[in-house]
Amino acid sequence: MSKLRKIVVFTGAGISAESGISTFRDSGGLWEKYDIRDVATPEAWQRNPNLVLEFYNQRRKQVLEVLPNAAHSALVELEKKFQVQIITQNVDDLHERAGSKNVVHLHGEIRKSRSTRNPELVYNIKGWELKAGDKCAEGSQLRPHIVWFGEMVPEMDIATDISAEADIFLIIGTSLNVYPAAGLVHSTRKDCPIYLVDPNEVNNPGISNLVFIKETAGLGVPALVEKLLAAEF
Numbered sequence: 001m002s003k004l005r006k007i008v009v010f011t012g013a014g015i016s017a018e019s020g021i022s023t024f025r026d027s028g029g030l031w032e033k034y035d036i037r038d039v040a041t042p043e044a045w046q047r048n049p050n051l052v053l054e055f056y057n058q059r060r061k062q063v064l065e066v067l068p069n070a071a072h073s074a075l076v077e078l079e080k081k082f083q084v085q086i087i088t089q090n091v092d093d094l095h096e097r098a099g100s101k102n103v104v105h106l107h108g109e110i111r112k113s114r115s116t117r118n119p120e121l122v123y124n125i126k127g128w129e130l131k132a133g134d135k136c137a138e139g140s141q142l143r144p145h146i147v148w149f150g151e152m153v154p155e156m157d158i159a160t161d162i163s164a165e166a167d168i169f170l171i172i173g174t175s176l177n178v179y180p181a182a183g184l185v186h187s188t189r190k191d192c193p194i195y196l197v198d199p200n201e202v203n204n205p206g207i208s209n210l211v212f213i214k215e216t217a218g219l220g221v222p223a224l225v226e227k228l229l230a231a232e233f
Contacts, residue, residue, distance in 0.1 A: 004083040007228070008166035009075055010184055011088045011095070014173020014198055015217040019066040019094055041149050049141070053130055056144040059091075060110050061128040068098035071172065071217035074225040076100055081229055082168075087159045087184065089174060091146055104162065106155050112145035163187040168228070171196040173217045176203070197221055 013021075038044050039055040076099040078084045086095050086103045091110040095103045115121035115136035122145055123136070134142045147153055163169065163184045169192050176182040176196075185194065185207060196202060197213045197220035213220045 004081075005167040006165055007078055007082045007084050007168045007170060008163055008188075009078075009084065009086045009170045009172065010163075010174065011086060011090060011172045012174025013090060015069075015071050015221075016090050016092055016094055017173070018069045018071065018216060018218045021062060021066055021090075021092060021094075036149060040146075042151060045143060045148070049143075050132055052144070053132060056110065056146065057129050060125065060130075063092045063094075063110055064128055066092075066094070068094045069218050071221035072098035072100070074222040077225055078228065085162050087162060104155050104159055106147070106153055106159060108144070108146035110144070110146065113142040114145045116140045116143050159184055160187045164189070166192050168192065169194045170224070171198075172221055173198060175200065195224055197224060 034055055038048070039052050045052050072094050075084065075086065075095070079101065084100070084102060086100050087106060088095060088103060089106050091105065091108050093109065093111055111125050113123050113125050113130050113134070115138060117140040118136065118138055121136045121138065123142065130142060130144065132141070136142055164187045166188050169185065169188050171185065171194065174182070175198070176185065188194065190209075192209070193211070194207055194209055195211045195213060197215060197217055199214060199216045201214075202212065213224060215223070
């Protein structure tokens with residue numbers, strides 16, 4: 001039996017937006033009510049932890065109110081024929097709730113908390129609230145398990161290694177403007193086919209074998225998945 005070909009899928013805010021999750025670029029969305037510097041930086045946490053907790057509580061509540069969409073479900077279908085690894089910039093758990101088995105979260109996970117002193121202590125959050133006074137087993141305050149602006153991306157090396165092993169690389173719902181994550185596409189082999197699904201114009205970052213599908217994730221991903229499942233490799 002031949003070895004399963006490996007598809008690596010890199011997803012951004014665009015795939016979750018179709019489920020109703022606000023991005024910080026949306027007008028009228030959750031992010032618009034806050035300055036990023038006040039809620040999504042280590043300095044913000046030091047300055048006003050209660051505001052940061054409230055902001056992420058609202059984001060968490062929003063995540064719990066939405067469902068995976070057709071794009072998330074289509075990616076699960078790929079696992080019938082391929083070894084699939086998802087790398088996501090998103091902090092929601094919609095990939096997992098759709099049924100994807102292998103997901104790396106570059107920017108953390110909204111439904112988890114971690115110790116402010118020992119980053120190895122990570123906990124699932126029951127419900128949508130994380131409160132002042134909620135502490136880890138060692139007695140320190142819990143913070144959102146999120147990679148804030150200005151913090152290192154701990155999963156970056158793992159994601160780079162995964163990308164280098166891709167036989168096919170899919171990019172969904174991201175402008176490729178957020179680094180270091182956007183640099184993953186340059187970690188792929190030179191002969192690796194790359195497909196990008198996004199409804200907006202995207203600047204090609206010097207990729208010769210890029211197929212651009214100008215569609216929303218909900219339309220473009222199921223169509224692409226159907227094509228890949230029918231192809232002979």
